[in-house]
Amino acid sequence: MAPSNGPRNGKGAKSSQRHTLKRKRVQDDLSTLTQRVEELDLKEPYKNFDNLPLSEPTASGLASSHFKTLTDIQSRAIPHALKGRDILGAAKTGSGKTLAFLIPILENLYRKQWSEHDGLGALILSPTRELAIQIFEVLRKIGRYHTFSAGLVIGGKSLKEEQERLGRMNILVCTPGRILQHLDxxxxxxxxxxxxxxxDEAxxxxxxxxxxxxxxxxGHLPQERQTLLFSATQTKKVSDLARLSLQDPEYVAVHEAASSATPSTLQQHYVVTPLPQKLDVLWSFIRSNLKTKTIVFLSSGKQVRFVYESFRHLQPGIPxxxxxxxxxxGGRLDITTKFSQAKQAVLFSTDIAARGLDFPAVDWVIQLDCPEDADTYIHRVGRTARYERDGRAVMLLDPSEEPGMLKRLEQKKVVVERINVKANKQHSIKDQLQNMCFKDPELKYLGQKAFISYVKSIYLQKDKEVFKLKELKLEDFASSLGLPGAPRIKFIQGDDTKERKNAARAAAYLSSDDSDGEGEKKPKKEEPQVRTKYDRMFERRNQDVLAGHYSKLINDDGTMVEPSKTAGANADADEDDDFLSVKRRFDAGDKELGGESDEEDEKKDIKVVELDGKEALVIDSKRREKLLKSKKKLLKFKGKGTKLVYDDEGNAHELYEMEDEDDFKARGDAKDQQAQFLAEETERTRVADVEDKEVDKQKRREKKEKRKARERELLAAEEAEEFMAQLPPPGGDDMSPLESEDEAPRPSKKQRMRTPESESDEEPKPKKSKQAAPKAPEQIHTLEDLESLATGLLG
Structure with missing residues (x-):
């Protein structure tokens, strides 16, 4: 046993020595890295990530993610953050602010040798879930070689699942509401x-x-910590900075001295469009740009849903x-993923997508509704022209919003150029929306909610110099949404009620105080009095056909009725002398005598309407004016419509278009072309006929094979049933133990012996009836029974 312990002890000693060397090498690398960070020159501009004192895992993650060069905000903010200073970072949209705070997080925790036992080391707050998901994905890419544990806490998932894993996280990316719920x-x-x-987006x-x-x-966080704030429009309020306990923060604004707060590669325009025409302009724009990637910003989610549903029914030809x-x-994440991967698409969105989201290759940003302030405008247009790429942005402004919004943008160094919409390319969808809302009550309900939410958003805006609710044409706006009328809005009616109430009091106060220079009061307007039966009697017509005592009536006070009233009644009766009135009268005598007629008065009443396909329609009567309101009646005055087809590019063509005559003649004689066409069509028909026959044969063959397979399955099922029926019942007394061991098994029904004569003369057996049941055959138990049965059959 003793010799076997020797190698093991030697192996353990070698491994411990190896661990010691590795630990010493890591400590040396950490000390070298810390010394390089302390020696970092904050004034020197850094261009590449290789020039920064970064750890090996971070450098490998950046190289694997193809990050090589530093942007302006990264080169200025990362050195300060590596030294542990608080930072206020401000830079244009799309300038790479995410890496400016993720790299310092990884480096600072790495230098402190952070592990899961140390708890939470870094907390990243984002205003929206989509931006938090994007930050977490970037963190996973560049931190793939680190050993830190990172989590995403944004809501929308089970709280218990997040609670189980939360205690082991070193880095958390979260939204304020959800992380506060966990803290509590x-x-x-x-x-x-x-x-x-x-x-982020501080x-x-x-x-x-x-x-x-x-x-x-x-309030839940410790006072001693490093704080980093980043945004395209950074706050400088002392109250905000005091709330976060910032300690001598470094303000890093790389584009503060620039001529514009937006990227230089962004083309910015605005169009003055009345509110009722905005949907028409948006539809015409989408139809004219079917091969682009566009984001359309609206002020409320209900507007987004209505515009999306209505345009989806109209089918513009683009996703x-x-x-x-x-x-x-889950749905929000799927939509952002699909839009990021799409080459041509239109995304209708609220300001939820206005901050921080990086959608690749967005061509256009359309702001259908005016942004609430200049900062919101900057963030919206920042979805395009990212990372020094080209982009275009258009803002649709109502005439009442134009001067105030341009003033706010000018204060933020945003230069916007005015453009006009080509009238020949603008199409109206008002009638189509009205037809759709009439047929679909759900779409009409969405339109009503969209109208109310838009009006409410304008009403609640703080900047009343830009948003003037009373100058908007709300009735026309409701009609442009396809609604039969403007929905009733409670908060607007409340304001009107207050104004009417105050106006009535003011008018009463003025009427009691106003007087002329001579001391006489101004005459008040006569208030409507109660009409008596006598008043109604004198208003009747044809008084002269009644008895004479009508003219001798007396008033309630005993005085005689004024003759002017009875005369007035007769005068009213004389107004209807012309029972058959004519709309226009022509002086025939003057025309015959060559006299001049008043042509100017006639031209005022006559209108000429140009119709497609036929000569102009003259509107010279009220009946003709009503005719213009009926599409059905106008059809007989119009020419026949033409059916159009659309090619892949969205251009309209007639169903049958005539070929150019010169091109036709250049291909040869007409009879030769006719013969060639007939030959080609004959050959095409023959080939199609052969293919159709082959397809028909294949279908028949498959049908036959299916039928045979079905029959085989039925036969197998019947045999299985018969086999189960022939098995002896469990525990039966018919067979003795000796017979069950020595004798052959019972023959099945299909194994019965038959003579050739019986097989040839076999007839179909009649169905068994309940009254006369045939005698059951004797059961075969022994070999003698079987022999007797065989002799009976042969004899």
Whole structure:
């Protein structure tokens, strides 16, 4: 036994020595890395990741993810963050802010040799779930060679599943609401050892919508920590910075001195469009750009759903998607993935997709609704022209929104150029939407909700210099959505009620105080009095055909009725002298005598409407004016419509188009072309006939094989049933033990002996009846019984 222990002890000694050397090498690498970070020059501009003092796992992850060069915000923010300073980072959209805080997180935890026993080391807050998912994916790519555990906490999943894994996480990417829920409810989730707090899109997180959640989260975190804030529109409020306990933060704004707050490769335009025409302009734009990737921003989720459903019914010829906060988390993730992978698509979205999301190769950003402020505009248009690529953005503004919004954009150094829409390329979908809402009550309901949500969003906007609700044409806007009328809105009616109430009081106060210079009060308007039966009597017509005492009536006070009233009644009766009235009168005598007629008055009443296919329609009467409102009656005045087909590019063509005559003649004589065409068609028909026959034969063959297979299955089932019927019952007394061991098994029904004569003369047996049942054959138990049966059959 003793000799066997020697090698084992030697092997253990070698392994322990190897571990010791490895631990010493790791310590040497850490000390070297820490020294390089301390010697880092903050003023020197770094261009490549190789120039930075990064650990081997981080450098390998960056190289595997094809990150080589640093952007401006990364080269200025990462050195400060590696030294442990608090940072306020501001840079244009699409400039690589995500890596600017992920790399310092990995490096700082690596230098501190963080493990799962140390608890949570870094917390990353994101305002939206989609942005949190995107940050987590980037973290997985560049941190694949590290041993840290990272988690994504965004809601939409089971709280218990997240609670089970939360205690082992070193890095968490989360949304404010969900992480606050865990901080309050998960008992073993501790943040006492937190090293770094990161807020992406910090101005949005510190906004009023997340104010209470952020204050509660900061209350759970330790005071001694490193804090990094990043956004395209960074906050500088002292109150916000004091809430986060920032310690001498470094403000890194790489594009603050730039001429524009948006990327230089972005072309920005706006179109002045009245609110009722915005959907028409959007439809015309989509139809004109079928091979592009577009994001359309709207102000509310109900608008997004209505526009998506209505355009989906109209079928523009390009894939349509929609994204809003009311959708489930799985559906939102699928939509963002599909849109990222698509080459041509249109995404209708709220501002949930306006911040941080990186959709590849977006060509257009259309803002159908005016953004709430200049910061929202910057984030919206930042979905295109990312990483120095080209992009285009268009904003649709109502005439009442134009001056105020342009002023706000000018204050943020955003230059927007005005363009006009070509009238010949604009198409109206108002009639189609009305028809769809009439046939589909659900779409009409969505339209009503979209109208109310839009009006409510305008009503709640803070900047009243831009958003002027009373100047919007809401009735026309409701009609453009396909609705029969504008829905009633409670908060607008409440304001009108207050104004009417105050106006009535003010009018009463003014009427009691206003007077002329001579001291006489101004005459008040006569209030409507109660009409008596006498008043109604004097209003009747044809009074002169009644008795004479009508003109001698007296009033209630005993005075005679004024003759002017009775005269007025007769005058009213004379108004209907012309019983058959004519719309227009022509002075025939003047025409015959060559007199001049008043042509200017006639031209005022006559309209000329140009119709397709036939001569102009003259509207010279009210009946003709009503005719214009009926599409069905106008059909007989119009030419026949033409059926159109659309090619792959979305261009319309007639169903049968005539070929150019010169090209036709260049191919030869018409009779030769006719003969060639007939020969080609004959050959094509023959080939098609042969193929059809082969297909028919194949179908028949398959049908026959299926029938045979079915018959074989039925036969096998019958044989199985017969075999089961022939088995002896369990525990039966008919057979003795000796017989069961020595004798042959009982023959089945199909094994009965038959003579050739009986087989040839066999006839179908009649069906058994209940009254006369045939005598059952004797059972065969022994060999003698079998021999007697055989002799009977032969004899």
């Amino acid at each position: 409810q998960t008992s073993f989730f501790d943040t006492f050892n937190l090293q770094m707090l990161v807020m 101005d949005r997180i510190l906004d009023m919508g997340f104010q209470k959640s952020v204050d509660a989260i900061v 349509l998607m929609h994204l809003h906060g009311r959708q489930r988390q």
